[in-house]
Amino acid sequence: MDRFSLSCKSEHDMDTLAHIFSYYISDIVEHVLCFGGDILNITGNVLLALWTVEQDQLSDIITLVAKCSLEIQEKFGIYHTREGQDLQLKIGLSAGRISQVIVGDEQRQYLLVIGRDVDGVQLAQRLAQANEIVLSWNCWKLCEQYMFEVEIMREDEAVKLRDMRIIDPFDFDEHFYKCLDYLPHYRTSAGKLFCPLLYPCPKFQRLIFHMAGDILFAFLLSDILRTALELDPDSALEQTLRKHIMKNLLKKIDEGQPMEYISEFRTVTMVLVGLEFHKTAWMLHLCHLIQEAALYISTVIEKGGGQLSRIFMSETGCMFFCVFGLPGDKKPDECAHALESSFSIFGFCWENLAETKLVSISITSGPVFCGMVGAVARHEYTVIGPKVSLVARMITAYPGLVSCDEVTYLRSMLPAYNFKKLPEKMMKNISNPGKMYEYLGHRRCIMFGKRHLARERNKNHSLLDREKELEAFRMAQQGSLQQKKGQAVLYEGGKGCGKSQLLAEINFLAQKEGYRVLPLKLKEADSKQCFYAIQTLMAIFFEIDMCPAYYRQEHLHKQLHGMVEESLHCLFNDLFFVKFPSSFKVSHMDDLTRQKKVKACFFQVLQKAMRETPLVFLIDEAQYMDADSWEFLGTLLSSVPIIMVMTLTPTFTLCGWAQHFLQSPQATFVPISKLAVTSLLRMACWELGVVSIPQELQM
Numbered sequence: 001m002d003r004f005s006l007s008c009k010s011e012h013d014m015d016t017l018a019h020i021f022s023y024y025i026s027d028i029v030e031h032v033l034c035f036g037g038d039i040l041n042i043t044g045n046v047l048l049a050l051w052t053v054e055q056d057q058l059s060d061i062i063t064l065v066a067k068c069s070l071e072i073q074e075k076f077g078i079y080h081t082r083e084g085q086d087l088q089l090k091i092g093l094s095a096g097r098i099s100q101v102i103v104g105d106e107q108r109q110y111l112l113v114i115g116r117d118v119d120g121v122q123l124a125q126r127l128a129q130a131n132e133i134v135l136s137w138n139c140w141k142l143c144e145q146y147m148f149e150v151e152i153m154r155e156d157e158a159v160k161l162r163d164m165r166i167i168d169p170f171d172f173d174e175h176f177y178k179c180l181d182y183l184p185h186y187r188t189s190a191g192k193l194f195c196p197l198l199y200p201c202p203k204f205q206r207l208i209f210h211m212a213g214d215i216l217f218a219f220l221l222s223d224i225l226r227t228a229l230e231l232d233p234d235s236a237l238e239q240t241l242r243k244h245i246m247k248n249l250l251k252k253i254d255e256g257q258p259m260e261y262i263s264e265f266r267t268v269t270m271v272l273v274g275l276e277f278h279k280t281a282w283m284l285h286l287c288h289l290i291q292e293a294a295l296y297i298s299t300v301i302e303k304g305g306g307q308l309s310r311i312f313m314s315e316t317g318c319m320f321f322c323v324f325g326l327p328g329d330k331k332p333d334e335c336a337h338a339l340e341s342s343f344s345i346f347g348f349c350w351e352n353l354a355e356t357k358l359v360s361i362s363i364t365s366g367p368v369f370c371g372m373v374g375a376v377a378r379h380e381y382t383v384i385g386p387k388v389s390l391v392a393r394m395i396t397a398y399p400g401l402v403s404c405d406e407v408t409y410l411r412s413m414l415p416a417y418n419f420k421k422l423p424e425k426m427m428k429n430i431s432n433p434g435k436m437y438e439y440l441g442h443r444r445c446i447m448f449g450k451r452h453l454a455r456e457r458n459k460n461h462s463l464l465d466r467e468k469e470l471e472a473f474r475m476a477q478q479g480s481l482q483q484k485k486g487q488a489v490l491y492e493g494g495k496g497c498g499k500s501q502l503l504a505e506i507n508f509l510a511q512k513e514g515y516r517v518l519p520l521k522l523k524e525a526d527s528k529q530c531f532y533a534i535q536t537l538m539a540i541f542f543e544i545d546m547c548p549a550y551y552r553q554e555h556l557h558k559q560l561h562g563m564v565e566e567s568l569h570c571l572f573n574d575l576f577f578v579k580f581p582s583s584f585k586v587s588h589m590d591d592l593t594r595q596k597k598v599k600a601c602f603f604q605v606l607q608k609a610m611r612e613t614p615l616v617f618l619i620d621e622a623q624y625m626d627a628d629s630w631e632f633l634g635t636l637l638s639s640v641p642i643i644m645v646m647t648l649t650p651t652f653t654l655c656g657w658a659q660h661f662l663q664s665p666q667a668t669f670v671p672i673s674k675l676a677v678t679s680l681l682r683m684a685c686w687e688l689g690v691v692s693i694p695q696e697l698q699m
Contacts, residue, residue, distance in 0.1 A: 015265070018369040018384055021045075024079055024087055026375040028072055033377060035068035036183040040113065042373060042380045043312050043321075046125075050113075057182045058095050062143040064179045065093060066161060067172055069133045077131045092125030093161075094118070094136035095143070099283065103291045103311065108298060109243040110311045112318075114286065122315045124158050133161040246307050248326045249381050263371020268325035268383065269338045269363065269408060271306070272391045273297060273345055274399075276317040276358035280495055289353050290318050297322070300344050304337035305329045309383075317358075319395075323383060326370065335412040338363050342402050343441040350523060358524050362394035363404040363439075365411055393427040398436065400528055406435040414441075466502055472670045473506050476643050477513075480614070485666055486637035488644040490622070493672030499647040502672070503618055506645055510616045515643070516609075517616045522624040533629035535575055537617060538602060541609070544576060553578040563608055564601050571598050599632060606640050615642045622646035623654060630657035637666050 025047065029039055032049045040048040053061050069091045079087040096117035104110050120136035128134040135143070135150070140159045149162040164172075231237070242250060252262050275293060277286060290311070297320050298308040306324035313319070324334040331337065342361045349359045368385030387405075394403050404412075409419055422436040469491060476487035493499050503519075510517050518540045526532050539545040542559045544552045556578055560569055567583035571594060589597065609615065617633075619625065634657060636642060648654075654662070661667060684693060 015369070018263070018371065018373070020079075020081055020087070021384060022373040024076065025373050026379075027076055028089075029375040029378050031068065031072050031075070033375070035064060036179065037065070037068070039374070039378045040111075041310070041312065042382060043310060048113075048121075051183070053182045055097075057179075058142050059144050060175065060179055061182060062093070062095050062139060063147060063164075063175060066133070066135075066143070066148065066164060069093065069161070070164065073131055073133060088130035090125060090128035090130055091133045092121045092123070092128055092136070093133065093139050094121035094124055095139040096120070099287075101287050101290070103287075103294045104243065104298070105295060107243065108247075108308070110294060110308075111244065112290075112311050112313060114283070114290075114313050118313055119315055122313075126315070127153060127158050128160075135159050135161055246309060246326070246381065248307060248328050251328065259372055262381070263369070264327075265367055266325060266327075266370050267365070267367050268323050268370070269306075269334050269365040270368075270383070270387060270391045271301070271322040271324070271338050271342055272362050272395050273320040273322070273342070273349075274314070274317060274358075274360040274362075274395045275320075275349060275353070275356055276360070276399075278355050278357050278495070281355040285355060289355055293318070293320065293349060293353060296348050297345050300341045300348075304341040305331045305334060306338065306341065323370075333413070335363075335365055335408045336414055338365075338408065339402070339404065339412055339414065339439050339441060343439060346402055358400055360395050360399045361402040362391050362398065363402070363408050364388075364391040364394070365405065365407045390427075390430060390433060393430055393433070394436065397425040397427050398422060398438070400524060402439045402441075404437050404439055405433070406437070409435075409437045466498070466505070469502055469670055469672060470505070470509075472668055473509070473643075473645060476645075476668065479666070480641045480643050483666075484641050486640055486642045486644065488633075488637055488646065488661070488664070488667040489670060490646045490648055490662065490667060491670050491672050492648040492650050494650060497672050497674070499672060500620060503620055503645065503647060506616075507618055510643075514614070515616045516613045517618055519618040519620075521620040522622065524624050527624045527626050530626055531575075531628045531632070533619065533625045534602070534632050539576060541606075541615075542576075552576065553580065560605075563605050568597065568601060571601065599635075602632075603636065603639060606636070606642065610641060617642060617644045617646075619644070619646040621649065623648050623652040623658075625658070627655045627657045630655060630661050634661045634664065637661070637664055 025042065028047060032039060037049045037051045040050045042048075051061050051065055073089060073091065077089050081087065094117045096115070098113045098115040098117055100111065100113050102109050102111055117136065117138060120138055124134040124136045124139075134153065136158055137156050140150070147165050149165060150159040151162060153160050245253075249262070273293075275289075277289065281289070294308070294311060301308050301322045301324075304324065306322050306329065307326055308320060308322050310321045311318065312321075322338075324338050325331070342363060346359055346361055349356055364387040366385065366387035368383045368387055370383050371381065372379045373382055373384070374380055390405060394405070397403075403422060404419075418440050419437040420440055422438050424433075424436075427433050472489050472491075476489050479485075479487045491499055491502060507517050507519060518537050520533065520536055520540065522533060536545070542556055544556050544559075547555050556572065556576060557569065557580075560572075567585045569580040570582045570586050572578060573580055575598065586594065586597075606615065633644060637644065662669060681693060
């Protein structure tokens with residue numbers, strides 16, 4: 001679909017694409033329905049089908065679905081179009097337990113499925129080439145393997161289905177009748193499949209024929225294959241179902257508009273939000289995170305005149321697809337609204353969703369087809385066009401930031417200094433994506449990194465079994481006083497071992513002893529921004545990270561007065577988003593000289609500050625620190641008696657400057673040891689608010 005979509009040059013081309021895609025999808029949808037499945041959703045060029053059965057019925061249903069997939073590939077695997085673009089299928093199969101989750105509020109709700117086997121079907125589909133069927137490893141383990149001819153693609157990951165070993169043509173038909181008992185929604189008469197010769201019915205929409213020896217069997221698709229279409233009117237059920245439909249579409253349905261009038265070409269702006277979660281996140285916690293994100297995203301997007309169209313799971317996390325400019329929502333400044341809404345979302349997810357590993361947002365603008373695709377018995381409202389393909393590719397090409405295409409950049413009419421041109425990157429099936437930009441609005445709003453640490457010190461309970469780790473901090477304090485040089489303590493430990501709690505305790509102890517503490521928590525996206533950690537630490541030092549933008553320059557001027565000469569103040573304009581008048585001295589410096597001068601000014605300021613109040617830098621998740629910041633801290637360590645306390649996660653490979661920093665004689669590396677069982681029990685009692693835990697529940 002991507003290649004076909006990107007070849008569209010006019011509305012006529014997209015009209016042709018939409019009709020071909022809808023016709024093609026309808027054939028596949030009907031085939032799935034005939035085999036007892038249902039369509040969970042149609043997202044872009046991906047169709048997700050579902051067969052819901054009991055655990056002990058899985059192997060039989062896998063055989064049924066494998067046969068369905070082989071027939072779909074045989075009948076629709078290659079679709080030749082008059083335009084010369086062939087549509088081809090690749091199919092992934094997975095089996096096992098999944099969770100169906102409904103997120104949203106009383107006005108709008110979304111259904112999605114999550115679980116290991118949802119990830120498995122996405123991996124299988126990704127590994128498949130055109131006209132191939134790939135089974136996830138779990139699906140392969142659960143099926144009747146003797147019936148399948150396969151090729152092992154990756155051990156413990158996937159197998160490629162070649163064919164099925166059904167010798168007698170009647171074998172599968174007997175198997176099909178057997179599976180009907182597992183699919184109660186499938187329409188049968190006296191336990192047998194409808195046959196057109198015995199049960200003529202004007203409702204039947206299409207016959208899908210299949211030859212078995214010399215006898216013709218007809219698998220009939222009718223509206224009644226979907227039992228929802230036969231339900232009696234029920235106002236309560238209708239109100240529940242209406243929550244799953246966008247309000248723009250509901251309005252058209254309520255007005256009784258024909259389906260052909262619902263479909264149209266429009267110029268819209270699309271926003272794709274991608275949240276990547278830590279793999280250690282619990283399923284229930286993951287659901288809460290998606291719910292929290294969905295509520296915030298839908299609220300912000302609707303305020304800007306857009307709609308949260310769909311939520312779906314990807315291999316790496318969760319995707320939220322939003323559209324600005326649908327019927328009833330059109331605004332002249334929708335691109336600006338999309339950019340501003342995106343950065344509000346970026347900031348919220350980055351700051352508030354604890355288990356979020358990465359936030360990425362991509363934005364595109366352009367003409368698309370908005371309308372219905374699918375079969376009569378099962379269809380969805382979707383958007384199709386080259387810009388839809390582009391927005392999906394951009395979120396992978398530019399992770400950890402908000403990216404937009406050139407059309408969005410130009411139509412937004414926002415100041416050029418709010419954007420940064422991005423390097424060109426290869427994108428699958430897109431030969432010339434055009435110029436790409438990063439929108440820097442979140443840096444102007446949120447300004448700098450997360451000031452506060454991830455955890456606060458528990459005032460009711462002391463830190464358990466961390467005397468050795470705290471002793472390392474005390475030794476650093478003594479070394480700083482005696483040697484008049486900086487001291488660094490780096491605590492390394494896996495996720496959940498208590499690094500953040502340890503930092504919270506050190507923060508408390510240092511402030512109690514009169515130190516000024518500058519705390520900073522980093523995230524993965526921060527590692528891609530040059531000098532980001534030092535920029536943020538110095539913003540905290542100058543106390544401009546939290547002050548209003550209109551007061552920032554005045555406050556910074558007061559802080560610099562008497563410490564840095566007036567003519568050099570303009571060096572900090574780009575770094576802290578201020579506008580000091582450019583001086584003759586600075587205007588004659590090249591970029592490298594300016595960078596060196598900024599660092600020299602920072603050294604000078606910190607040295608003067610240390611004469612009055614000792615400083616402690618607390619950096620949580622220091623493995624995400626950028627290389628330039630590591631280099632600066634390494635130089636600072638040897639010249640200014642600052643204490644630096646950092647935490648590291650062992651699975652990450654550190655850059656060269658970080659390795660150099662660790663080798664410094666003033667740096668102390670402290671692995672965080674595991675807590676004793678008795679301490680874990682005490683901690684569990686504190687968290688649960690109990691006196692003791694029964695012996696049978698203890699490890």
